[in-house]
Amino acid sequence: MLAAALARELAEAEVLERERQMRAVFDAALDAMLCVDASGLIRDANAAAMTLLGCGRAGVVGRSLAELAAEPPRPGTPALADVLRGERVSGAAEVVHAGGLRRSVEFTGIPDIRPGRHLVALRDVSERKQLHARLALADRMVSVGTLAAGVAHELNNPLAYVVANLSYVDEQLTLLAPRLAAARSGCGREPDLANALLDAVHDARDGAERMRVIVRDLKTFSRPDEERAGPVSLAPLLDSCVSVAWNEIRHRARLVRELADVPPVQGCEARLGQVFLNLLVNAAQAIPEGHADEHQIRVSARALAGERVAVEVADTGSGIAPEHLPRIFDPFFTTKPPGVGTGLGLSICQSIVSAMGGEIQVESALGHGTAFRVVLPASGPDGAGAPGRGAAPAARARGRILVVDDEPLVGTVIQRTLQGEHEVTVASSARAALARVAAGERFDLILSDLLMPEMTGMELYRSLRERAPELAGRVVFLTGGAFTPAARTFLEQEPVECVEKPFELETIRALLARRLVTAGSPRS
Numbered sequence: 166m167l168a169a170a171l172a173r174e175l176a177e178a179e180v181l182e183r184e185r186q187m188r189a190v191f192d193a194a195l196d197a198m199l200c201v202d203a204s205g206l207i208r209d210a211n212a213a214a215m216t217l218l219g220c221g222r223a224g225v226v227g228r229s230l231a232e233l234a235a236e237p238p239r240p241g242t243p244a245l246a247d248v249l250r251g252e253r254v255s256g257a258a259e260v261v262h263a264g265g266l267r268r269s270v271e272f273t274g275i276p277d278i279r280p281g282r283h284l285v286a287l288r289d290v291s292e293r294k295q296l297h298a299r300l301a302l303a304d305r306m307v308s309v310g311t312l313a314a315g316v317a318h319e320l321n322n323p324l325a326y327v328v329a330n331l332s333y334v335d336e337q338l339t340l341l342a343p344r345l346a347a348a349r350s351g352c353g354r355e356p357d358l359a360n361a362l363l364d365a366v367h368d369a370r371d372g373a374e375r376m377r378v379i380v381r382d383l384k385t386f387s388r389p390d391e392e393r394a395g396p397v398s399l400a401p402l403l404d405s406c407v408s409v410a411w412n413e414i415r416h417r418a419r420l421v422r423e424l425a426d427v428p429p430v431q432g433c434e435a436r437l438g439q440v441f442l443n444l445l446v447n448a449a450q451a452i453p454e455g456h457a458d459e460h461q462i463r464v465s466a467r468a469l470a471g472e473r474v475a476v477e478v479a480d481t482g483s484g485i486a487p488e489h490l491p492r493i494f495d496p497f498f499t500t501k502p503p504g505v506g507t508g509l510g511l512s513i514c515q516s517i518v519s520a521m522g523g524e525i526q527v528e529s530a531l532g533h534g535t536a537f538r539v540v541l542p543a544s545g546p547d548g549a550g551a552p553g554r555g556a557a558p559a560a561r562a563r564g565r566i567l568v569v570d571d572e573p574l575v576g577t578v579i580q581r582t583l584q585g586e587h588e589v590t591v592a593s594s595a596r597a598a599l600a601r602v603a604a605g606e607r608f609d610l611i612l613s614d615l616l617m618p619e620m621t622g623m624e625l626y627r628s629l630r631e632r633a634p635e636l637a638g639r640v641v642f643l644t645g646g647a648f649t650p651a652a653r654t655f656l657e658q659e660p661v662e663c664v665e666k667p668f669e670l671e672t673i674r675a676l677l678a679r680r681l682v683t684a685g686s687p688r689s
């Protein structure tokens with residue numbers, strides 16, 4: 166009898182001990198755990214469950230399991246309350262946090278852990294889902310960038326001859342206008358046709374110029390397969406960034422630009438464009454819409470001691486809370502609503518800038534504004550004179566020009582516009598150009614497309630170097646962007662000059678004037 170009582174006592178103590186252990190496991194579990202009764206009422210909840218639902222024990226115990234889900238399950242998918250039917254279930258759901266936000270969970274329901282009690286374990290997977298969504302978005306951005314590079318490239322050829330033809334018509338009409346006006350006033354008719362035509366051409370040139378800028382900007386922000394570091398002129402790059410961000414900026418702030426006499430920096434133009442664009446968009450988004458006259462975004466650049474350059478983007482927006490400041494460069498840290506920010510911007514900026522040997526500094530005053538400063542290495546003195554941007558020399562000379570482009574209209578427009586000043590020959594392929602050279606023709610300058618089907622401009626150049634080396638030194642490439650890796654290596658290794666399509670006639674004229682003088686073979 167005594168022995169039986171002792172055994173019972175021991176067994177009870179063991180049960181109590183096990184219960185204590187179970188309780189400790191239940192309370193310490195990182196996943197939310199709910200214990201529900203047969204009618205579906207929650208009878209117990211661990212600490213993780215209270216965190217998940219955003220309320221204390223009293224706010225959880227006594228609620229019905231079914232009402233935790235934000236929405237009824239889709240037909241055919243498991244529901245939280247299925248465990249009440251005595252089935253072991255697993256599924257996904259959304260539960261509502263006391264703050265009103267929804268949390269995504271994966272759940273498992275285990276029936277009858279003891280008579281009349283079921284266990285439901287819930288794992289909060291909201292962050293993981295957000296992360297996936299953001300990675301997918303980042304991935305899409307890469308595809309969009311690649312697409313943009315292709316579109317920019319395809320638009321460049323037609324734009325090249327639209328822009329050049331319009332400037333030709335403009336020039337010729339300007340010359341003709343006084344004569345037309347005189348002739349018309351002599352016969353007493355409407356004298357203003359020439360001016361109306363000139364206005365029409367100016368409007369068309371404005372439109373083409375806007376397209377040219379859009380294409381140039383697209384090229385700046387597209388992602389080439391491989392990246393080239395070199396001297397980057399900051400003022401035009403920052404101007405491109407401002408024009409891409411202009412829609413975000415213009416309703417919120419005045420833009421102040423202080424970019425005089427900044428030396429070029431050493432880096433990759435497309436990547437730096439991404440950095441400054443993100444800083445500009447962040448600055449704009451920190452300012453409320455509708456009071457543009459009260460706010461300012463200042464973009465400035467200046468040389469620092471030690472061959473470095475600082476670019477600053479400063480705004481008069483919301484500022485950054487001191488507790489957020491240490492986290493703003495973390496990937497996915499954002500205070501913006503979903504759809505506005507991914508929180509990747511600054512972390513990407515940070516990695517781009519440090520890969521270029523630079524750093525990003527930030528100063529912020531809550532309620533007053535923020536300044537981001539990007540410090541970059543200046544490029545050496547040899548980088549100062551980027552090709553194609555030099556000033557036009559005074560001297561002019563008549564020369565024999567060969568234009569090689571598989572897009573016939575590019576050749577035609579150069580021929581049409583420069584024929585009066587130079588002798589222009591057009592070849593629609595590199596082979597046709599080589600045939601002319603083989604037949605003994607000589608040219609003072611060869612303007613060649615870089616990428617052409619069959620035989621590229623690079624092959625033409627190499628072939629000229631073997632057959633007529635003096636002509637190889639007179640090749641200038643016309644490029645439409647979206648370089649292939651081979652083209653990029655070629656341009657890095659060979660001492661050749663490039664002109665970007667679409668080009669203004671003045672750019673070509675200045676190039677010819679300079680090259681025909683320096684070539685030392687002017688013809689008159």
Ligand SMILES: Nc1ncnc2c1ncn2[C@@H]1O[C@H](COP(=O)(O)OP(=O)(O)OP(=O)(O)O)[C@@H](O)[C@H]1O
Pocket residue numbers: 443447448449451480482483484485489493494498499500501505506507508509510511512535
């Ligand atoms: N100029 C600024 N003024 C105020 N807060 C800023 C500024 N720039 C960045 N922040 C803060 O830093 C956070 C992180 O910026 P980041 O550029 O990395 O991501 P995001 O702008 O939120 O999203 P994304 O750039 O990916 O679209 C922002 O959510 C914001 O809280």
Ligand SMILES: [Mg+2]
Pocket residue numbers: 443446447506510511
């Ligand atoms: Mg951002």
